[in-house]
Amino acid sequence: MSDEKKLAIIATKGTLDWAYPPLILASTAAALGYETQIFYTFYGLQCLKKKLDLKVSPLGNPGMPMPMGMDKWFPVLGTAIPGMEAVMTMMMKNKMKAKGVASVEDLRDLCVESEVRMVACQMTVDLFDMNPSDFIDGVEFGGAATFFEFAGDADICLYI
């Protein structure tokens, strides 16, 4: 066990697009034999909920490709129109499905199956009045020291 490589990830973001990098890297690392831990903090905690409601927003994201080249001519303020987020989220999910990209739920299941440890930041759970029973089974709770206990001798450490 001790000669296994280790990957430590801090996941801070709670949008549909940013839920992916930690899960893709963690699941792949596990498949390559890494012992892997993801420390979810702040908005990243959204990714631990049993019932995921992750969205992607075009607002303030000039790098996001939009249909009909809208990212080139559509006014930035227009991306704040009510319903825009829901439409973009639906389109993104459909596109991912069409391209054979796993859903966040599926990737997360694959991580859990391959024994990726998921730690929820206790401080931010309390800060946001989140209910631990809303989280998937197997989530551990801890603070910064818990993170360093694992990350201290990790081979790779990522902040996402």
Place this chain on the structure above:
Amino acid sequence: MANFDQELDASGLNCPLPILRAKKTLGGMESGQVLRVIATDPGSVKDFDAFAKQTGNELMESGEEGGKFVFLIKKA
């Protein structure tokens, strides 16, 4: 094409699913057995090479067949 013991069709799946499925399938196989993987993700060519190098499973063949990528992996 050499013989194989099991086949995994990962057509249509994108990164990292072909690798994850392959890993899972290999997990149920015996050492020395050969897994044939079919994929359509162009990124899988480099990824299976990297997967083999890091896991010690041997990538016996990596090629293209009828517009799809085909890999033969021998379980370590």
